[in-house]
Amino acid sequence: MTPKELKQILQALVEHGVNELTLETPDYKLTVRRGGEVQVVSVPQVQVPMLAAPPPEVPAPTPPAPAAPVEKPQVQTEAPDDCPGCVEVRAPIVGTFYRAPAPDAPPYVKEGDRVEKGQVLCIIEAMKLMNEIESEVSGIVKKILVENGEPVEYGQPLFLIQPV
Incomplete structure (x- = not known):
């Protein structure tokens, strides 16, 4: 492939x-x-020549442990105690976090900005694809939890938004 x-x-x-x-x-x-x-x-394709004696036994590789069930992406949840009532916007994919569409462009949002549902908050780059992350709620950006250019993990909190 x-x-x-x-x-x-x-x-x-x-x-x-x-x-x-x-x-x-x-x-x-x-x-x-x-x-x-x-x-x-x-699975490599191997051609085995005819042998006079049977080949020595090789222990079979142990199968990998079953993977944990994949959870549905958590885009938002209730935030921790440091911002009561705030909604956490979480990373739906693994990648690199960018606050702006280009290095010389202003960031999509800053702390204290008012955002509307569906408004782009940031970009997460994964395998050279730029994925826009949108707000699921209307409100005020209380805290940006990730620095520009940092790698993010699946489910990692990115923003705290106070709904209005």
Whole structure:
């Protein structure tokens, strides 16, 4: 599979809201879970010549432990005690956090700004794709929890927004 084909598969997952996909060929098995991990298992094609004696037994590899169930992305939850009533906006994907659309552009939002539901708050870059993260509530940005250019994990809190 080429990187271009993999990129097309990942784009289709995001565009269609698919959370899991498994693709199996004679050469490999690919399982992709949104918010989870990507696992590629290669099955090499081996030709064994005829031997006079049977080959020595090789212990079979132990199968990997079953993956934990993938949770639905948590875009928002109630915030901790430091901002009562605030809503946490969480990272729906793993990637790099950017506050602005370009290095020389002003940030989408600053602390104290009023935002509307659906307004872009930031970008998370994942595999060279720029994913706009939108506000799920109207309110005031009380705190930005991540610095520009920092890597973020799935489910990591990004913003605290006080609904109005």
